[in-house]
Amino acid sequence: MIRIERLCKEFGGTVVLDDLSLEVERGEFFAFLGPNAAGKTTTIRIMTGLLESTSGRVVIGGHDIKTESSEAKKIIGYVPDVPYLYGKLTVGEFAEFVMAIYGLKLDARRREVLEIFGLQKHLSSLTEDCSHGIRQRVVLATALMHDPDVIILDEPFVSLDPKTAILVKRMLGQRVREGATVFMSTHTLAIAEELADRIAIIDGGRLIAVGTPRELSDASGSDGGLEDTFMRLTEEKSATRLSAGEKTTK
């Protein structure tokens, strides 16, 4: 469902993504992990067409995001790390607008999604008057309302209360069971471990490991949870970099 082929991205000579390749199947929950500045958000921004890769390509549901962006975007539900909402629209108006963009109506079934996220009583509030948490719920709800085949989430659990976090986890799990593909970047390792079928870890723009939580733990020689695996894999990378730096200095 998602195919990332030899993706490279440079910003003014700085390599942010280096030959990244990944494949995510239909109905798979895929977690994308990495330390800060590893290239997670850049990868997601390229996948959603917000950034252009220096080389390589991304194919979503058979559509190249560069050449068939409109077709690809139609099947994506995207939750950015810093979401944008029109402050002068009410929650209901914003939901209506997003549905209209996808050529859909805000019918009873889609209103149900708003209800599940507890947004019913906020429908006539301007989004600028809502709290940060409510705004995050609005973004999550509107990203799921058009029943996307591919759900891409960049740090979706930040600023969610525990109740909503549980709700989102359940919703995503249900969508995956229904055949949707979830691609989620997160720093919350426990959530990745709990939800993901497969996990990829990147550091310094390079893919350092990919597999099921079990496969990753075996590969790293860790006998603990994902936290231990993550630390081992990323520390190994840092140690390699350090020793390379020492060699260069010498």
Place this chain on the structure above:
Amino acid sequence: MVIAMSDLSVLFKLKTRVLKNALLSVKRESSLKVLVVVLFASVYIAGSFALFFEGFSFVRSFTVVGDILLDKLLELCLFAFFVMIFISSILSSYGVLYRGKETDFLMAMPVSELSHFTILFCQSFILSCWALVFLGVPLFLAYGLVGSRHLSFYIFLIIGLLGMAVTASSLGAAVSVAWARRGRRIRAGWIASAALSAVVVGWIMIERFSFGSPAGRTSLALVNKLLAHMRFADCHFLPSYWAYAAATGGSPGGRLFYILLIYSTCFMMLWVLFSLAEGGYCRGLARRGDFIRSRSPGLASRAIDNMVSYFPGPFDRLISKEVKLFLRDPAQWSQYLMFFGLLFVYIANLRNLPYDLDSIFWKRLISFLNFMAMALITGTLTSRFAFPQLSLEGNRFWLLVTSPLSLRKVLLTKFWLSFAVIGVLTQTITVLSSWILRVPFDMAVVNSIAMALVVFALVGLSIGLGAIYPRMGCDDPSVIVSGFGGSLVLIISTAYIIAVAALLVCPFYLSSYFGLLRPGLLLIAGLVSITALSAVVCLVPMAIGLRRLERPGRFFVQ
């Protein structure tokens, strides 16, 4: 080239709804606030209409050449609007199309590229043209009334202006899109180079405009020279000239020809713009940041740190932060550059002001008028640059609030820094203009003292009201100033400047007409009164502002 009309209609509905809700939210504002803003806007429009009316009437009163000059003025105004919209459109379209927060949201949606582009171009068009409406309505109305124009003048002018504005705006946006297609960002250095080039061109124009020796300043020679220098606006290839010809032309056929000329050019420009945007707009967006270079702190940064090291802590760090943020934000200093560019034109033009140097009346009058001009410039400067200082802390304000640093110190640093910078600038300009105008030494000294007091008062007023009426969620200084607090600063500043001018003029008026006391003694009394008034205007808002900062929770709405 196909624009998906369904997408476009959804986006237009969205913008209409946003506008409607924004207008409805005015209801939630306090009545006093709305009243002050409406009153101020009405006074501004009525005042500018009166000013233009008087100006045009004066020009028309010249025998023989009055009507010619009036026509030339209209031609010149239209040319100025055309250039203004073009430049403004380059900046606003780049900001709206490539740097707006909305672009990422729309780009991630299945909205067609051209629909996305069209809606944002319309937004940028409105942004770059609002000044035309605000300034143009009183100007063209005054012109039409003075020139006893027929109704058809207004109809053709409006139609012509609309076409001219779209042409200029498309041209400006095309420059932005062509630039962004290459994936380049508009850099601070380029803005500085463009501003410097504008100053050089301005200087050359002023040199050409010089009227030479006093002997050559007779009315007829002056008018001839003026007309000769206005000829550039007469170029028959300019849309501004076509709008002028359509509005003032004789036969209906001739007027229609120019309207068709404007609109054919307008549609051609739109076609060029949309051709550039098709396949290139989203590509430009997706390539943002490709050319970002990481830079280590340079010489300027080290120089700032060295300079501020003489101040006691934490003022050194606060001053360093303020200066570095200012220098690294082209949105702020580019407006400073434009402002001082205009000031430069004013100063350079003073050399051409012909007046009788031997008459004490003229000497005083010119000196006071210059003081008034300087004070009004200072008023604009402080409301535009000092008032938004606290609001510009924006989302970063929590850092200062939660630190052990006293917020009083933060506000006082902003006050003294603004006072020092604006004070040095205005004193330089005051001394320079006094010297160019050959103002007597004693009057120049009085002007300088009064100007220092004016800066003290206006900076205190702006910084103080900035803390009383902050707009923390906004990063754009021009939007921060456009609110209630900014309008209040402008109103109080204007009233204060009028009061100061009256206190300076009164001693001479009283001594000349009533023979009371010596003017020197009265002047000292006037300066003492100005000091007292300035102290009130500065200290009262500063005290209230400092007290408000003791409850910083009110700055965080969400």
